Amino acid sequence: MALLNEHEELLSAWRSLSRAAETTDGWRTIPIGIGRCRAGVRFPAGDEALLVGFSIAAPAATDLPQGRGFSVSRVGDAPSGGFDVWFGVSRKPTASLEMFTLMAADLLASVSAAKGEEQKAYYQFLSRIRSWQQFMERPRDRRLSEEEELGLFGELTIVGRLLDRGVPPSVVMQCWKGPANGLRDFMGEMHDVEVKATISPNGFPARISSLEQLDDVAGRSVFLAALRFSLQDAATSLPALIADIREKAGGDGRIGLERNLLLAGYDDAHADEYVRCFEPMDERIFRMGDGFPRLSRSSAPLAVRAAKYELDLDLVDIATVGLDEVFVAFGGALKQ
Known part of the structure; x- marks a missing residue:
């Protein structure tokens, strides 16, 4: 990659x-x-x-x-x-x-x-x-905050989906840039995915960290994957999802997976502290284009040097795309 x-x-x-x-x-x-x-x-x-x-x-x-x-x-x-x-x-x-x-x-x-x-x-x-x-400057010797825990769970959900659809584990781990502070969570040759996760039942707050994050310049395709979860006792915890991903990654992806978990701040020593369990409730994939409401470097006035902002994705009324489009962009197989 x-x-x-x-x-x-x-x-x-x-x-x-x-x-x-x-x-x-x-x-x-x-x-x-x-x-x-x-x-x-x-x-x-x-x-x-x-x-x-x-x-x-x-x-x-x-x-x-x-x-x-x-x-x-x-x-x-x-x-x-x-x-x-x-x-x-x-x-x-x-x-x-x-x-x-x-x-x-x-x-x-x-x-x-x-x-x-x-x-x-x-x-x-x-x-x-x-x-x-x-x-x-982030501390590295602590458990993740609840917001970080949810964010990592959302990214790992996409990791698991990519692996399930046949994208080679080594490619998935190379594309997964969120833990290494990538501009977007997944970055391929010409296709990127930013993942936003929420447990809010009403509204979907999504924090955008920069003018560049949702900017589809230079011919790149940028997708925004919005994942909504609910907290359920019988659902999947972060350590359980990690165990599942480790099995799916196998030998080819294990080194990259462990490196990304380390960069994300996840340590197995704190596994018992992650007691929340997340049940998938809704997912929407938006492809960035003229109809998506966003601030971007390519369209912002030059005097606007930097910006962080929050979207409510529940109020974004444009057509979504299927996950197939994302999977194929990263080297997966079409659903039969």
Whole structure:
């Protein structure tokens, strides 16, 4: 899948750059992805980085977000490549290389998909960095909140459906990006799915985290899967669903599954604390298009730099699509 390839390409590029003998301070970079991106290593420290170029007015240093495990700075000695300003997103020495690579691959995919005005592409770049900033500040040694528990149950429901319809387990785990703070919960080559789950009997509140989340730019198909559950004693708990998914994933998908559960913050040590059981009640799949009510980067005025908002999906009166359309988009079989 695209994001996996970007993950591997970044690691390969950094290994190659790190092996190169370097006796002077400064950047060594090689092109990666589209023309505005380069993988880089800065000597003598040797920290890995993703460099991205834009043709915009240079922002103040205070406008650049910083986060746990990474830093963002202007890069003065990078190749111009026709761009006025270059930014480096660099791993801090104590940060996990695996986590930083996930972040860099996500940024690379997001920037590669950005079309149109340079300023909008730049804001999308910053939006994803800020999202990772919040993600990396989340505590990892606790049980999930009730909202996180429901969200993970919803995503795993789609994981199970994809596996049931014949999508290879390794492909499902590669596409499942929600736990790794992906822009959307499932991201394929050209088809994405964002999952929203609720237990509300009246109204369907869905929090949208950014202008980019439901934006179907660059020819990508974006689906919104709305799943409603009720709490029933005889239904399925989160640990029970995970046990079922582990069996379905088998050996091919087990490593990817466990990695995603770890990133989602799920720990078997807290399994006994997840006592709520969820019964599926309703599901609706919306395909993003002109009739869907949303705020998006491609349509928002340039002065709107970022936004979070809430939809009531019960009030969205447009035609839904069948799950078959989603399954086939991710490599599943048509229902016979």
